Amino acid sequence: MNKINILLTDDHVIVRNGIKMLLENEKDIEVIDEASNGLESIAKYKELKPDIIVMDIQMPQMNGIEATTELKRLNPDVKILILSMHDDEEYILDAVNKGAMGYVLKDAGNEEFLRAIHTINNGGKYFSGAVSNVLVNKYLSQQGEDFLSKKVVKPSTPQKHIDLTKREKEILSYVVDGLSSKDIAQEIGKSVRTVEAHRFNIMKKLEVKSAVELVRKVSEEPELYNLLISK
Known part of the structure; x- marks a missing residue:
């Protein structure tokens, strides 16, 4: 090894x-x-x-x-x-x-x-959660400008089927709203560690490598946006 x-x-x-x-x-x-x-x-x-x-x-x-x-x-x-x-x-x-x-x-x-x-x-x-929150809020505050464009991978082609659990959809919606893992944990009554684990699984399923990419992917892919609306 x-x-x-x-x-x-x-x-x-x-x-x-x-x-x-x-x-x-x-x-x-x-x-x-x-x-x-x-x-x-x-x-x-x-x-x-x-x-x-x-x-x-x-x-x-x-x-x-x-x-x-x-x-x-x-x-x-x-x-x-x-x-x-x-x-x-x-x-x-x-x-x-x-x-x-x-x-x-x-x-x-x-x-x-x-x-x-x-x-x-x-x-x-x-x-980490608090750091992701800073990056997400920076991205959101610039309303789609090319924040860190050289550092963030462009979204891939939308997946035909996105298999997120009800809890993952809920947490993703909070991430998109700019909440930190600590804030999300308080909202859903779970530990910060549990929220971090869900965030990691969400990013893995959506094939992104950071919270900024995650928010950008949701904003650019109607299928993901509709998933959050229907959660």
């Missing part, structure tokens, strides 16, 4: 140790090295060529956004997962525009973090 090689980049040793402890239990993931700032991360990427770089934002000497910019310049195909405490729109949009393929908050559960790693390794994008 080929393992997913990870380069951890965070200036806090305790954070890196915690992530390593989590990933040590995963047979298909291996932390091959660590870096404490963006400059170290770039140097070690050149040497080791990891599959994914897990990157913090606020670090000394060079922050994660600057490092992401330079890494994408060196190799446009490099896979970077931002792991940060910041849920501010400015940080999120900057990271995505600079080429990060994922953005997960540090208070996310272990399952979500692992899901993000596997999704990105398989060529997809992954944004």
Whole structure:
């Protein structure tokens, strides 16, 4: 089995140790090295060529956004997962525009973090609930303008049959309305983890890789829109 090689980049040793402890239990993931700032991360990427770089934002000497910019310049195909405490729109949009393929908050559960790693390794994008909410609201506020057009895959041809459960239709309608996973969980009386699992299944069924693509797909495909109306 080929393992997913990870380069951890965070200036806090305790954070890196915690992530390593989590990933040590995963047979298909291996932390091959660590870096404490963006400059170290770039140097070690050149040497080791990891599959994914897990990157913090606020670090000394060079922050994660600057490092992401330079890494994408060196190799446009490099896979970077931002792991940060910041849920501010400015940080999120900057990271995505600079080429990060994922953005997960540090208070996310272990399952979500692992899901993000596997999704990105398989060529997809992954944004945790609060982050997706920022991206969706940005897209909605621009009313169909080409927000992140270079980063978002154009919708595929509409499927002849879209098999969504009643609960998935309900959650999809909330996502389209711009609600976060936490807000949706409160609306339907379920846990945030349950909502995240449903969102993941919905995106898999509709063959999209982010909440922004999901909203765009609904807005551009009448069949999906009609599904939500009839839910």
